[in-house]
Amino acid sequence: MPYRAPNQRAVTPQGRGRFPGFDVLEEVHRWDDVTAGVVLARLAPTTDLSFFSLAEDGAATALTDLLFAQDDEPRVPVVAMIDARLAAGETDGWHYDDMPQDAEAWRQTLAALDADAQDVAGTAFARLEHGNRAAIVQRVQDLGADAQQWRGLPAHRVWSLWTRYGCAAFYSHPWAWNEMGFPGPAYPRGYKNLGIDSREPFEVADADGTDPVTSTRTVEQFRTARSRLLDSRLEGGS
């Protein structure tokens, strides 16, 4: 098993999670080496970006920090992972006929975030205070729910692009698996304890059990109220 420093064990993004001490990387020695190579590569130090410009990097980082509530270290390097995909031209193999291809759609939508920020506060999206940034993002989602355009693009497709690329990056990272109790690669070891409330020796019980349903409703009501305040300054969206 590769060496890890003591403070690199059971890492979760921002130190949040419900599965104390759970660390998928403890099982690396029971994975096949092709899979281990693919997963461990996600822990490699990030290099300079290849696809996004500096301005786009700023907007993309601010956007994805919001989408995944990454307000502190350690962070999953979401922007670097998206950048690598776009630089390599690795798409999902389709795009909507009322949207540009994915790479161009990313550039256009990041520029559109900056344009919104200019209208709201005369600055770049990344330089806005947190509340205004969140309100702009929430507004894109709200426009999408109403089948509206946002800066010339169908807002719900924009939302789909952001969350699709963002989630594929964030939830491929072993730290995100630690946070949610998912043990990651399972070949060749497999599973032996399949039933309800059954665990393998390497799985950890949920120590919290918070039902997300009630706790999250207030957050979302607050966000929608806040984004409505922007409507007067961003008339018409498109």
Next chain:
Amino acid sequence: MRGTDDSAIRSRNESAWLLPNDGSRTDHRLRADMRRYDLDEEVDLVVVGAGAGGSVLTQRLARAGWKVVCLDAGPFWDPDADWVSDERGSHTLYWTEPRQIGGADPVPLGSNNSGRGVGGSMVHFAGYVPRFHPSDFRTRTTDGVGADWPIDYADLRPYYEQIEQELPVAGQHWPWGDPHDYPHHAHPVSGNGDIFLRGAAAAGIEARVGPVAIPNGRFGNRPHCIYRGFCLQGCKVNAKASPLITHVPDALAHGAEIRSSSHVSRVLVDDTTGRATGVTYLHGGLEYRQRARMVAVAGYSIETPRLLLLSASTRFPDGLANDFDQVGRYLMVQGAPQTAGRFESEIRMYKGPPPEVSSEQFYETDPTKPYKRGWSIQTVSPLPITWSEHVTAQGHWGSVLREYMRDYVHWSTLGALCEFLPHADNRVTLADEQDRHGLPVAHFSYSKGDNDKALMQAAQKSMEAILHAAGASEVMTVQRYAHLVGGARMAARPEDGVVDADLRTFAVPNLYITDGSVLPTQGSANPALTIMSLAARAADRLAAGARSGLTEGARR
């Protein structure tokens, strides 16, 4: 194992015994020793696409002594070296050349319903292989919707039985459609399947375990399933069936050539005789031409119509076999809403084969309801990235998204397959955009009808009822689609379809289509078993007709 006779299976398909039994998954010697044909040699058959339909056709006709070359755009996979036990790392299994989607209800492609490489999309299919019901073959007559097939269930039944033995399939006695047994006993169920069984029992809904294309026990040199839950990322174990291990090894042993990383760009026709003469294909940046006495296209519902349209000639100016504007039309997807329920207990749905338990109680038309036809329900088991789609579909992001995702182990998920009806305007055309070869890409337009929408709602309600009956405190649903069939459908008359009952194109006598695009309707069943069975039937008829001349034979 019950009632199966290995020697009978081996006499028609020895694939499972041609795999290595030393812990590796590929017999490299078998591949290295593969017979190779010259480009100038006029082989008996060129098959385009090594997926469910193309591989079965290749294997059957190679065994019948035909010289067969099967071309596939993607790699000749080695599960040990090429596949990973990881969601994100498995993107190479999908067709990632560009495609455009549109219409009122655009259908995302990619990981959900496309394949690439030898084995096709069955490499990453969920493994579920139900038969169609007898009613599926005559929905126009019986229900006044859809289309009648030019064949009956009885025509296909012997091939269903053959393929179920060759995959082989494990499951409980099946009480729906044409009741039947499976060659292997059902697998044990995981937490997710247990929830379905409990909820269905409490809600008064019949449910059964299986049928999955994973042997329960050893089958040839295929090891037992290890229940790791990564069926959709390619089975590194060689337990879940795909043509790569169920038909290609036997094809190679009988002299077929599988030419991988070879993207067919055109079916060639002689405009004076109106017959196909071979194909052109792209490999390593160069274009090649393979001559053949017969061509079978098996590129699935997007690429098969696209290839026919790209193969236009002076004689066929609107595309091959498109004299009646039928190519690309009547393309279908199944409405596939997935409903998840939250439980206090830990379900850990990532364990075990994703589809384990199923109900076909709602499959047929219910005369008391305002809609026709129905749906099936199956367990599905989204891994983290796919699970995040369920959560973001509810509009959650930021801290809320993270909180729902942290709750993953408490959720159980069911999926429905709703029988969407064929509509002429749901079709593939050529887009104004080109791929890296300079060829126009496919545009796929899709819009739901009113019956389709009604089925989606009813299916969601039935899943919510099961999950609530099992004790779920909250449910959430994501609207999505699954599978592709149609686009070059079979019909009794050339005005209504592209191929006849033997899968021969009406327009070109030595051009066949042997994949899911020939299906006139889709039922609520996953299509893989039916696609393989149709190809096995077409092969039987071709082989039987061979002595009367390869291209003039194969008449009913």
